[in-house]
Ligand SMILES: Cc1cc2nc3c(=O)[nH]c(=O)nc-3n(C[C@H](O)[C@H](O)[C@H](O)COP(=O)(O)OP(=O)(O)OC[C@H]3O[C@@H](n4cnc5c(N)ncnc54)[C@H](O)[C@@H]3O)c2cc1C
């Protein structure tokens with residue numbers, strides 16, 4: 001057997017599936033891998049399999065614009081995202097893997113009086129919840145981002161912004177790789193190129209899953225499949241209040257360092273940061289139709305670049321290099337589902353829509369606690385699927401970075 005040190009040196013095994021595990025996690029994205037890691041490391045549940053139909057981290061975790069923040073309005077959401085932010089702040093050390101978390105700050109711009117009133121309300125709520133935040137006027141924004149057009153001649157003048165100094169960006173691939181290596185080192189089997197095609201359910205209880213590599217048994221199954229969650233729920237015999245939409249992003253040619261924070265504008269439907277490689281990382285609003293496409297489209301690129309050049313005229317000559325899409329699983333209240341389901345032993349963690357990358361550590365941690373105990377973690381409890389029956393929705397459309 002390899003020593004613990006040798007274990008860490010290796011990336012992860014590619015084991016043959018066992019017949020039975022204590023827990024199966026469907027979905028080898030950041031949330032699924034984080035769940036498996038914390039299950040094994042913090043809750044001592046090691047006989048775990050992560051079942052991934054493609055390659056680990058290849059879904060939305062590989063396709064997002066890497067923005068991390070916790071400045072959400074309602075107490076329940078602020079608790080969840082701030083729990084995640086605190087885990088981000090020690091994650092590279094915990095995983096012994098540099099996830100390149102850079103707390104360079106996040107600006108959410110206000111272009112109208114209503115925007116600024118909403119920003120003031122959200123920052124006040126943040127401060128009451130112990131989440132860092134300030135309200136800046138146009139001058140304060142200009143001092144942080146000299147290349148942003150804060151003049152009066154702008155089509156959508158910048159009136160101010162919310163500023164979360166502890167927000168920033170992280171290297172999305174490294175997050176998946178760090179959690180995968182850590183989970184593997186604690187004994188978790190990561191089964192790539194293994195697609196779940198159905199569930200084994202008897203007397204209302206889950207007994208395992210059918211896959212393209214045979215049946216695998218488990219009496220606890222966590223489904224963490226983002227944009228495909230509606231498909232998996234249908235396999236299990238129930239419906240989720242989720243719509244799957246393409247969400248697109250694009251990157252420019254590499255530039256010298258020119259933008260050292262994150263700038264988001266719901267009003268003009270664009271957000272931007274600069275990666276450590278120098279690319280401008282640019283995101284859009286969701287495509288208005290339901291779909292499972294994972295590619296870009298010209299109209300979205302055109303609309304988004306109009307927004308970006310509106311804010312940053314200096315970028316009008318920059319060449320774009322690549323565009324792509326992911327499948328985002330949006331909920332009616334722009335909040336996730338972390339929940340039991342009508343099938344005993346089957347739990348879902350999904351509905352993160354356009355904003356779940358920032359929650360990767362917190363989601364994995366509270367979902368692991370939920371699977372280990374069989375009862376929702378207190379931070380996860382408000383995000384039960386029952387809220388869509390009780391009406392106890394947690395509306396975060398205002399804090400979502402993207403017009404849903
Ligand atoms: C373009 C874009 C930009 C975004 N920008 C941001 C951002 O800046 N900040 C932010 O916080 N969030 C952002 N998001 C949202 C964020 O990416 C997601 O919410 C988050 O990554 C979801 O993580 P996950 O692990 O749940 O999903 P994924 O990484 O998608 O993992 C789900 C996995 O399940 C697998 N799977 C599906 N069906 C099956 C099956 N039948 N059997 C086995 N495996 C299966 C898939 O292959 C996939 O690998 C963005 C998303 C997109 C698409």
Ligand SMILES: CSCC(=O)[O-]
Nearest residue numbers: 067354355400401402
């Ligand atoms: C894709 S939007 C990113 C966010 O929610 O901060």
